[in-house]
Amino acid sequence: MRVAALSDFLLQRIDRSCGKPVNRQLYQVIREAILTHVMPVGLQLPSSRDLARELSIARNTVTYAYEQLMAEGYLETRAGAGTFVADTVPDQIPEVAASNSLRPMQAGSLGLSERGAQLVKHAGAYKFQWGAFMPGVPDVTAFPNKVWSRLQNKYWRRSRSELLTYGHGGGHAPLREAIAEYLRVARSVNCSAEQVIVTSGIHQSIDLASKLLADVGDRAWVEDPCYWGTRNVLTSLNLKPVPIAVDAEGISPRNSDLRHPPRFIFVTPSHQYPLGQVMSLSRRRMLLEYADMHNVWIMEDDYDSEFRYASRPLASLQGMDTHDRVLYFGSFSKTLFPGLRVGFVVVPLALADAFATGLSDLYRCGQLFTQAVLADFMVEGHFASHIRRMRVLYAERQQLLREAISRNFGDALAISGDDAGLHLALLLPERCDDAAVCRQAQEQGIIVRPLSGYYMKPSRAKPGLILGYACVPSEMVGPTFDRLAGIIRRHL
Amino acid sequence: MRVAALSDFLLQRIDRSCGKPVNRQLYQVIREAILTHVMPVGLQLPSSRDLARELSIARNTVTYAYEQLMAEGYLETRAGAGTFVADTVPDQIPEVAASNSLRPMQAGSLGLSERGAQLVKHAGAYKFQWGAFMPGVPDVTAFPNKVWSRLQNKYWRRSRSELLTYGHGGGHAPLREAIAEYLRVARSVNCSAEQVIVTSGIHQSIDLASKLLADVGDRAWVEDPCYWGTRNVLTSLNLKPVPIAVDAEGISPRNSDLRHPPRFIFVTPSHQYPLGQVMSLSRRRMLLEYADMHNVWIMEDDYDSEFRYASRPLASLQGMDTHDRVLYFGSFSKTLFPGLRVGFVVVPLALADAFATGLSDLYRCGQLFTQAVLADFMVEGHFASHIRRMRVLYAERQQLLREAISRNFGDALAISGDDAGLHLALLLPERCDDAAVCRQAQEQGIIVRPLSGYYMKPSRAKPGLILGYACVPSEMVGPTFDRLAGIIRRHL
Numbered sequence: 001m002r003v004a005a006l007s008d009f010l011l012q013r014i015d016r017s018c019g020k021p022v023n024r025q026l027y028q029v030i031r032e033a034i035l036t037h038v039m040p041v042g043l044q045l046p047s048s049r050d051l052a053r054e055l056s057i058a059r060n061t062v063t064y065a066y067e068q069l070m071a072e073g074y075l076e077t078r079a080g081a082g083t084f085v086a087d088t089v090p091d092q093i094p095e096v097a098a099s100n101s102l103r104p105m106q107a108g109s110l111g112l113s114e115r116g117a118q119l120v121k122h123a124g125a126y127k128f129q130w131g132a133f134m135p136g137v138p139d140v141t142a143f144p145n146k147v148w149s150r151l152q153n154k155y156w157r158r159s160r161s162e163l164l165t166y167g168h169g170g171g172h173a174p175l176r177e178a179i180a181e182y183l184r185v186a187r188s189v190n191c192s193a194e195q196v197i198v199t200s201g202i203h204q205s206i207d208l209a210s211k212l213l214a215d216v217g218d219r220a221w222v223e224d225p226c227y228w229g230t231r232n233v234l235t236s237l238n239l240k241p242v243p244i245a246v247d248a249e250g251i252s253p254r255n256s257d258l259r260h261p262p263r264f265i266f267v268t269p270s271h272q273y274p275l276g277q278v279m280s281l282s283r284r285r286m287l288l289e290y291a292d293m294h295n296v297w298i299m300e301d302d303y304d305s306e307f308r309y310a311s312r313p314l315a316s317l318q319g320m321d322t323h324d325r326v327l328y329f330g331s332f333s334k335t336l337f338p339g340l341r342v343g344f345v346v347v348p349l350a351l352a353d354a355f356a357t358g359l360s361d362l363y364r365c366g367q368l369f370t371q372a373v374l375a376d377f378m379v380e381g382h383f384a385s386h387i388r389r390m391r392v393l394y395a396e397r398q399q400l401l402r403e404a405i406s407r408n409f410g411d412a413l414a415i416s417g418d419d420a421g422l423h424l425a426l427l428l429p430e431r432c433d434d435a436a437v438c439r440q441a442q443e444q445g446i447i448v449r450p451l452s453g454y455y456m457k458p459s460r461a462k463p464g465l466i467l468g469y470a471c472v473p474s475e476m477v478g479p480t481f482d483r484l485a486g487i488i489r490r491h492l
Numbered sequence: 493m494r495v496a497a498l499s500d501f502l503l504q505r506i507d508r509s510c511g512k513p514v515n516r517q518l519y520q521v522i523r524e525a526i527l528t529h530v531m532p533v534g535l536q537l538p539s540s541r542d543l544a545r546e547l548s549i550a551r552n553t554v555t556y557a558y559e560q561l562m563a564e565g566y567l568e569t570r571a572g573a574g575t576f577v578a579d580t581v582p583d584q585i586p587e588v589a590a591s592n593s594l595r596p597m598q599a600g601s602l603g604l605s606e607r608g609a610q611l612v613k614h615a616g617a618y619k620f621q622w623g624a625f626m627p628g629v630p631d632v633t634a635f636p637n638k639v640w641s642r643l644q645n646k647y648w649r650r651s652r653s654e655l656l657t658y659g660h661g662g663g664h665a666p667l668r669e670a671i672a673e674y675l676r677v678a679r680s681v682n683c684s685a686e687q688v689i690v691t692s693g694i695h696q697s698i699d700l701a702s703k704l705l706a707d708v709g710d711r712a713w714v715e716d717p718c719y720w721g722t723r724n725v726l727t728s729l730n731l732k733p734v735p736i737a738v739d740a741e742g743i744s745p746r747n748s749d750l751r752h753p754p755r756f757i758f759v760t761p762s763h764q765y766p767l768g769q770v771m772s773l774s775r776r777r778m779l780l781e782y783a784d785m786h787n788v789w790i791m792e793d794d795y796d797s798e799f800r801y802a803s804r805p806l807a808s809l810q811g812m813d814t815h816d817r818v819l820y821f822g823s824f825s826k827t828l829f830p831g832l833r834v835g836f837v838v839v840p841l842a843l844a845d846a847f848a849t850g851l852s853d854l855y856r857c858g859q860l861f862t863q864a865v866l867a868d869f870m871v872e873g874h875f876a877s878h879i880r881r882m883r884v885l886y887a888e889r890q891q892l893l894r895e896a897i898s899r900n901f902g903d904a905l906a907i908s909g910d911d912a913g914l915h916l917a918l919l920l921p922e923r924c925d926d927a928a929v930c931r932q933a934q935e936q937g938i939i940v941r942p943l944s945g946y947y948m949k950p951s952r953a954k955p956g957l958i959l960g961y962a963c964v965p966s967e968m969v970g971p972t973f974d975r976l977a978g979i980i981r982r983h984l
Binding site for chain 2: 028031035067068071072073074086087088089090091093110111112113114115116119120123124125126127128129130137140141143145148149152153156157159161162163164165166167168169188200201202203204207211212213214215216218229232233236237238258280281282283285286289290293295297311312314315320322333337338339340341350351354357358360361362363364365366367368369471
């Protein structure tokens with residue numbers, strides 16, 4: 001390639017009006033020409049002076065491109081001879097026998113793994129995370145921003161650098177203390193601060209526990225219906241979620257289930273998700289006895305136990321456990337705000353060290369700053385008073401929603417769930433297409449999720465609507481439900 | 493059990509001086525007595541008035557305990573008859589045939605899974621995360637707290653509630669834009685904002701990619717030596733890290749390796765971790781060609797590429813890839829501060845949707861507030877200027893460390909790694925026990941990590957010390973290394 005031919009080639013590919021510096025363009029065009037063998041190994045390049053003249057650009061521009069290409073190994077200089085395309089063509093790569101080859105890429109599969117394809121297919125997270133009637137989201141507009149901001153600024157002013165680096169162990173010690181203290185008093189959890197492992201939420205808590213306590217192929221009982229996140233995290237780790245029916249007393253394994261002890265039992269004893277019933281005492285005792293007998297771990301998800309409106313809160317299952325078989329999962333997503341991303345798992349004392357080690361190693365934790373602010377927020381009493389205020393607010397909104405349901409449907413549609421939590425499950429008649437109701441509602445800007453989607457076993461799936469009321473302004477609860485009722489009626 | 497016997501039993505177990513409310517104590521003692529069958533099903537309890545008198549406590553105290561026990565199902569009232577222990581003893585649980593039983597708990601195993609036990613055994617995270625010569629930690633005291641705090645307060649004042657709830661998709665859009673823009677200019681990464689998936693750091697990026705693109709048992713090439721976190725995250729997901737030797741040009745697979753294409757190839761082309769060499773151009777081309785030929789994913793960890801002190805930064809491997817086989821991993825842990833917990837992975841466009849979905853579903857993201865502040869920090873130019881300042885500071889510290897090494901050892905000990913990054917690897921003579929050096933250094937308050945610990949294959953392991961200088965105040969670099977040199981000499 002002569003200087004003139006090369007400069008023609010380059011001129012055609014450089015666009016002075018595109019806003020990108022010409023030296024970068026020159027570098028990229030030459031690089032691509034070398035990678036695609038348009039400029040072969042050993043080709044001599046014109047001097048920077050000659051090329052600059054041919055291209056009518058500053059010599060500096062050419063020098064910049066040449067130097068970058070030399071630094072990266074595309075060009076080399078030979079003393080007294082000039083600049084050449086370097087020999088960087090890789091050696092012949094050995095052929096691979098067919099039997100050693102990877103599984104072939106299937107058309108449209110994008111190269112996802114089996115578990116990856118399953119995950120994307122059964123994704124449960126929702127695009128909308130706010131508004132009537134999004135379940136599981138608290139009223140973040142009622143969060144005391146000013147208090148939080150004040151505590152936050154206190155730490156940033158002091159500039160405590162040990163809070164800016166990686167965490168090690170189970171989390172920021174003062175936060176672990178504050179959580180343990182709160183759980184002992186409010187939830188009758190038996191624990192010391194050492195047993196509290198601070199995570200980024202229930203998903204990380206499940207991931208950690210599954211990696212430390214289960215191996216590929218292990219089975220985990222989940223309530224059917226249950227939270228989609230639990231089964232998706234388990235599946236992504238190649239555990240097998242086994243759906244167990246729930247009745248009025250909570251999870252209800254049959255004898256045929258009991259004969260095959262799983263590795264884990266995931267339950268929501270305080271407030272079954274999403275149906276809302278409280279697990280009976282005899283069912284609790286049965287589970288504890290069974291877990292002790294068969295070395296099973298019980299995973300207690302106490303996701304919204306802070307919000308009971310008429311009756312008093314029940315003690316945790318963990319607090320009844322005398323054989324260290326229960327891991328207790330909680331988070332601040334419902335009590336403060338989801339975006340905070342702070343949760344925790346309380347583990348038996350014998351496992352505390354392993355969990356602290358696993359946490360540091362698997363997730364390389366940090367956010368100690370946020371943990372320090374949260375600890376102060378709890379110790380200064382803001383957490384307790386925020387929960388008290390929210391309890392009043394959500395009780396009012398649940399009441400407004402119950403009234404709206406009753407105004408529209410009388411007793412024709414049943415509500416599952418008691419006076420607790422952030423959502424109600426409105427049951428629809430058999431054969432009603434709850435997914436279709438939700439789609440039509442969404443077209444009108446109302447977010448509802450179909451109950452049937454929470455079931456793993458299709459034969460058990462009941463139609464219904466999960467109605468989150470916590471993040472709906474009180475004056476909107478009734479009017480929005482009235483609009484939704486119009487859509488529901490078309491499907492009854 | 494008569495009233496008197498019961499009250500004796502209770503009196504022995506209640507401690508008025510322990511500071512715990514008597515009503516809680518009473519509740520717990522009765523509960524435990526029921527769970528352990530000391531108080532059998534059907535037992536009638538004395539009236540609250542009688543029991544209060546026997547125990548010499550307020551009647552309210554007894555009423556509180558009784559009501560809680562009733563709410564939880566331990567006690568029941570029968571109309572006109574009084575209060576009784578409820579029947580909550582579980583039904584007989586079927587015996588499990590031995591063959592169905594779980595693997596037995598081994599003594600001392602704590603019930604950890606196989607992968608859990610491996611993880612704890614090979615844990616790499618370190619208790620100390622700050623001070624001379626902790627590698628991989630930037631100088632967080634130089635972080636512009638005031639600027640960050642001001643940006644943060646702007647958002648909290650505006651109280652944008654959509655930033656407080658769960659995230660959905662690949663992260664906060666303005667941050668994805670800012671990262672894409674930065675990577676295009678600074679690292680020659682070919683990407684649009686859509687391809688940038690915001691994670692909580694490299695560990696989460698690897699976890700996500702492994703779950704989406706690999707299945708149990710798939711092999712992943714890792715450089716030997718490499719970052720401990722990469723292999724631990726892979727192992728926790730039941731992938732098989734295959735250690736591949738590195739030479740002066742970077743990862744160096746033999747023909748026998750090449751004949752068995754893995755699923756992933758993890759590399760650090762800009763600055764091999766921890767040895768520091770730059771991957772040669774011909775090695776880069778070989779990897780890209782090989783990956784294209786065998787449908788292998790290349791995972792490019794560009795962990796500290798921002799810090800090159802004399803030579804100019806090299807383009808990323810991703811930017812050379814014309815077949816969409818490279819995933820590019822980065823984070824803000826080294827450029828801003830580790831506790832921030834924001835990282836990212838740039839994926840081929842065809843995978844962008846799957847990764848955004850997987851991220852939402854697996855980790856239930858949030859921290860959009862932090863992401864918004866970080867986006868402003870970048871757009872307003874604070875990120876670029878902070879990097880420029882840190883580059884000058886770290887260059888000075890590396891120089892001070894090189895001088896201290898040369899002052900103490902002349903040319904007797906070689907340094908691996910060029911003028912880049914946050915650490916140097918000081919090579920020790922064969923058979924020198926680098927772990928012993930590190931232990932003794934730690935006793936004197938100096939943190940160093942042994943190079944040999946970064947190798948997977950014991951036969952390859954070279955002794956040496958990984959010396960992080962970035963987080964060491966400049967005036968301390970020399971004096972601290974002089975103390976360390978005293979310890980090293982004893983082992984030469």
